[in-house]
Amino acid sequence: xxxxxxxLPDKKYIMPGNAACPGCPETMGLRYVKMALGDxxxxxxxxxxxxxxxxxxPYSGINAPILxxxxxxxxxxxxxxxxxxEAMGKDDVHVVVWAGDGGTGDIGFQALSGAAERDExxxxxxxxxxxxxxxxxxxxxLTPYGAWTTTTWKGKKEHKKNIPMILISHGVKYVATAxxxxxxxxxxxxxxxxxxxxxxxxxxxxxxxxxxxFDPALTAKVAQLAVETGLFPLYEYINGEFKLSPIxxxxxxxxxxxxxxxYLKLQGRYRHLLDKPEEIKxxxxxxxxxxxxxETLEESFAPGKDRGKKIFDAL
Amino acid sequence: xxxxxxxxxYAVAHAVRLARVKVISAxxxxxxxxxVEKLSAMVENGELDAKMVRVESEHSALATVxxxxxxxxxxxxxxxxxxxxxxxxxxxxxxxxxIPLVMAVVTRAIGPPWxxxxxHQDIFDQRDTGWIIGIAQENQEVxxxxxxxxxxxxxxxxxxxxxxxxxxxxxxHTRAPVDVPEQELVDEWLPPRRQPYVISPESNYVMGxxxxxxxxxxxxxxxxxxxxxxxxxxxxxxxEYGEVFGRSYGGLIECHNCDDADYIIVITGSWxxxxxxxxxxxxxxxxxxxxARIRYIRPWPKEELEELGSRAKGIIVFDRAISMGGYGPLxxxxxxxxxxxxxxxxxxxxxxxxxxVDVGAETFKETITSIIHKIExxxxxxxxxxxxxxxxxxSREKMMEVAKRWL
Ligand SMILES: Cc1ncc(C[n+]2csc(CCOP(=O)(O)OP(=O)(O)O)c2C)c(N)n1
Ligand code: SF4
Numbered sequence: 001x002x003x004x005x006x007x008l009p010d011k012k013y014i015m016p017g018n019a020a021c022p023g024c025p026e027t028m029g030l031r032y033v034k035m036a037l038g039d040x041x042x043x044x045x046x047x048x049x050x051x052x053x054x055x056x057x058p059y060s061g062i063n064a065p066i067l068x069x070x071x072x073x074x075x076x077x078x079x080x081x082x083x084x085x086e087a088m089g090k091d092d093v094h095v096v097v098w099a100g101d102g103g104t105g106d107i108g109f110q111a112l113s114g115a116a117e118r119d120e121x122x123x124x125x126x127x128x129x130x131x132x133x134x135x136x137x138x139x140x141x142l143t144p145y146g147a148w149t150t151t152t153w154k155g156k157k158e159h160k161k162n163i164p165m166i167l168i169s170h171g172v173k174y175v176a177t178a179x180x181x182x183x184x185x186x187x188x189x190x191x192x193x194x195x196x197x198x199x200x201x202x203x204x205x206x207x208x209x210x211x212x213x214f215d216p217a218l219t220a221k222v223a224q225l226a227v228e229t230g231l232f233p234l235y236e237y238i239n240g241e242f243k244l245s246p247i248x249x250x251x252x253x254x255x256x257x258x259x260x261x262x263y264l265k266l267q268g269r270y271r272h273l274l275d276k277p278e279e280i281k282x283x284x285x286x287x288x289x290x291x292x293x294x295e296t297l298e299e300s301f302a303p304g305k306d307r308g309k310k311i312f313d314a315l
Numbered sequence: 316x317x318x319x320x321x322x323x324x325y326a327v328a329h330a331v332r333l334a335r336v337k338v339i340s341a342x343x344x345x346x347x348x349x350x351v352e353k354l355s356a357m358v359e360n361g362e363l364d365a366k367m368v369r370v371e372s373e374h375s376a377l378a379t380v381x382x383x384x385x386x387x388x389x390x391x392x393x394x395x396x397x398x399x400x401x402x403x404x405x406x407x408x409x410x411x412x413x414i415p416l417v418m419a420v421v422t423r424a425i426g427p428p429w430x431x432x433x434x435h436q437d438i439f440d441q442r443d444t445g446w447i448i449g450i451a452q453e454n455q456e457v458x459x460x461x462x463x464x465x466x467x468x469x470x471x472x473x474x475x476x477x478x479x480x481x482x483x484x485x486x487x488h489t490r491a492p493v494d495v496p497e498q499e500l501v502d503e504w505l506p507p508r509r510q511p512y513v514i515s516p517e518s519n520y521v522m523g524x525x526x527x528x529x530x531x532x533x534x535x536x537x538x539x540x541x542x543x544x545x546x547x548x549x550x551x552x553x554x555e556y557g558e559v560f561g562r563s564y565g566g567l568i569e570c571h572n573c574d575d576a577d578y579i580i581v582i583t584g585s586w587x588x589x590x591x592x593x594x595x596x597x598x599x600x601x602x603x604x605x606x607a608r609i610r611y612i613r614p615w616p617k618e619e620l621e622e623l624g625s626r627a628k629g630i631i632v633f634d635r636a637i638s639m640g641g642y643g644p645l646x647x648x649x650x651x652x653x654x655x656x657x658x659x660x661x662x663x664x665x666x667x668x669x670x671x672v673d674v675g676a677e678t679f680k681e682t683i684t685s686i687i688h689k690i691e692x693x694x695x696x697x698x699x700x701x702x703x704x705x706x707x708x709x710s711r712e713k714m715m716e717v718a719k720r721w722l
Contacts, residue, residue: 040516044382054524067385067514068523070404073378076370080338080382080390081514083366087337087388093516111378114371 003184003191008035011063018061020053023216025180025206025223027053029127030062032183033096036190037123041094044078046108047071048100049134049208050127072107074099075115078122086121094123094194101128101142105163116170116199123193123200126163129208137211145286146279148269149211155273159286165293167201168237174200175237176245180207181223182234185245189236196238205232213268222266230257230287233294242301244294252291260284321493323457323486327419327479328353329493330461331391332363333501334417338383338390340368340376344398345431346483347421351393373398377405377418384414385522387513389465391416395483396423396437403440409476410445410538412522415468415510416476419461422450422584423483424670428721432671433483435584435635439612439644441478445538447545448613450480450583452569454491457481459562460610462501463552469509470552472544482585483671496560504559542614549611567616569608570623572598576605578687579623581649582633583609586674590633593679602687609645617652624653629661629690631683635668642699650699661690667703674703 013034020027026049034041043066045051051068055061069077074097082095099108104126112124131149132138139149141161148155167175174193178186186204193200207222209215214222226232227248234245250256260283264270273279321329327350331339339358341351357363366383370376373394380390394402399420409416420438424430441448447467451457457479464477481487512520526534550566557563571591573579582590587608597604607623609616624630630653634643641647646664653660663686668674682703690696708714 042386042514042516051524054521057521057524057526057530060521060524062521063519064521065514065516065519066521066524067382068521069378069382070408073374073405076340076375076378077382077385079368079370079375080340080379080384081386083338083340083368083379084383084386084388084390085515087366087383088386090515110371111375114375117371118369 003188005184008187009038013063015061015063017055017059018053019055020049020061021210021216023209023219024049024053025129025208025219026050026127028180028219029125029186029204029206030098032180032186033098033125033190034064036187037094037096037194040092041096042067042081044069044074044081044095044097046074046099046103047134048103049129050098050100052134071103073111074103074108075111075120075122075124078124079115079118079120082120082122097122097124099124099126100133101126101130102132102140104128105142105161106140113170116167116172116201119172119198121197121199123190123202125202125204127204127206129206129211130160131208131211133208133211145282146270146273148272155279164201164203172201173198173239176201177203177205177232177234179205179223179227179232179234181220181227182247185234185247192236192238211269213271214266218266222263225258225263225266227251228258229260229263230254230291231260231263233290235294237301240301241303242297243303244298252294260287317495318492319495320490321454321458321495322349322488322490323454323481324349324421324488325353326454326458326493327393327461327481328357329495330458332357333462333496333498334389334465334505336363336365336391337388338366338368338380339392340370340379341392341394342370342373342376342398344373344395346423346487347393347395347398347419349487350419350421373401374405377402377409380416381405381409381412381414384416384510385412385514387508387510387515389508391418393419393421395421396425399437400425400440406441406444406446411534413474413511413538414476415474415508417461417464417468418476418478420478420480421483421487422480430670431483433485433585433635434669434671436669438478438480439636442613442644445475446613447473447475447477447542447611448480449477449611450609451486452585452587452608454486454489455493455562456564457486458493458495459556459560459564462496462505463556466505466552467545467548469506470548471509473541473548474511475538475541475545480584485585494562500559504555545614546616564610567609567611567614568619569610571606571608573605573607573623575603577603577628578605578683578690579627579630580604580606580633580683581609581620581630581645582606583612583645584635586633586635586668589674589676590679592676593683596676596680597683602684604683604687612645612648615648615652620649620652621655624656624660627660629663629687629696631686632662632664634664634666637666637669646699661696663696663698663701665701665703672705678703
């Protein structure tokens, strides 16, 4: 699928007067969601930066119908909306959850897992800025190892929880990772997901200049570096088939990856470990392990091979 | 109209079926469970054309039906005790959104220790949330109140969600004859779903983003106004329901022997039946005692109680819940109301029946008699907290001694 940006709707989806910080990855992502899916969409947004970004009612900085909902209940509220649209014969409405990493991997995880297990016909997007930004940069289970937050002043001690893999093991139809640094890849994935029925999950990496401590002009660049250093592989898992996304394929080869230090040194949240080689090594090991897992999945879930699918079907 | 032998929970299920609810979601908890079980069966065997979402928790159950209702569908959930507490955040959210919704609450004690028996601690915990809260006395009323809840919630003067309380086991699991209305009659009587807004691609509506503090303040005021309006709507619906289906209950309160009463018992829930029996017995003994059964704890029947308070010598409130360190919740509201009367009426708050401890008509009679004696001896008696301790533990000392063993 080739995406021609000029052919996508050029409607204004992010409105002037919205309350996002400069360089905000969430407004970037939201714009792509609407560009990809068009207007037959309702958004469900739990507590997080995106609830604030909308600005002050009765106006909204996001040109889309939105049900704001309590922090832990996004997947459930979306489930109910979809059930209602179906009951009223409006089966084609896309109900899209737009939730932060905290709303996804921590407090909202139970509802997410429930909706995934029930294979609810919704699209769930986790906009992952790797911390609770709305409350002022506290660690979440998706904050990466070593990162400073206001509850991990000396750096987080644990690695990032791997939500997309957990979703794959729920046996859902569609799981993908994406980065706001690659809009066309993200839009392509959204469009592909929109044609599938059942539970679809997209994990969108969203570097936040405020929480990660980088120059707001660099959001897209940091989002690309995460992929180019091999730290955040882009892939798609569709109905038992796993494949690396075209942009990410070359980073299978470690020699093609940019050194992780290029990514780390742009971000103030890693400043305290730049002069600690043993800490950087831990992050490098994490990258190695991530790719080992990717290779295993590529092999087990290679298109046409059906091996992985059989594994899940047998479970 | 067919007379069926129904438990309170099945009476709820039949009301939900008759209201042609489109989306149902609930999570099992004793003594609510047989509501979801029955509704699941109704959906599976085609008696009810609805989506049944079997969620992983009560927080999700209410969020699911709230999502469905926001998108325009008539929706329903039910829970009890810990499930209701687990929902609490969404309870507020749903009411603040002004989205019509109905929930059955099968009242049950809250742990620890684990206990599945009736008291009103769970439902009174929801008083401040902006939900209309009705509590039924028996199974026929459970069905009627649930059915009426849809019309009430969806009335444009109201647009607030409605809880229907029914006492765990005493009603939920006890069969009684229930007159189940015909579907055609209900279809004629219950208008199609109405709500203040829907969230859909066509509406492009946004609900719940930040509002200026002043607007938020005004939204609370408008919810309070809607509660006031609901008083009229509850009475209207009660009356017209009587005309169509042959049963009316009297609006926000139901009075038994109140007309010439010197003493009024204020009470809510299934044990009101025992209180009524006690009032009849007391009348035989020459005491003019009436029972004002509170049918809706929200909106609060202030006017009715003011009127009763202005002509009674004494008001005796029975609470099946306690705000520990404060008062029984019904008592607090009654006391607030009676202040308009200059505090001239004798007032006693009795706390009893917690954790399912049974209080029968005889006990009501004895307790009320001794309170009346105090009032008559002194001309005035005021006691906000009279603890009716369980039999065999009838002194505070003895009670504390036993309680300590469990700590
Ligand atoms: C039940 C509950 N607990 C805590 C909060 C406070 N809170 C609001 S947003 C938020 C963090 C959001 O983090 P995330 O989901 O990662 O989204 P982000 O703000 O980073 O976009 C928290 C803790 C809340 N709204 N509700
Ligand atoms: S803190 Fe980050 S994610 Fe939140 S609004 Fe600001 S830039 Fe966007």
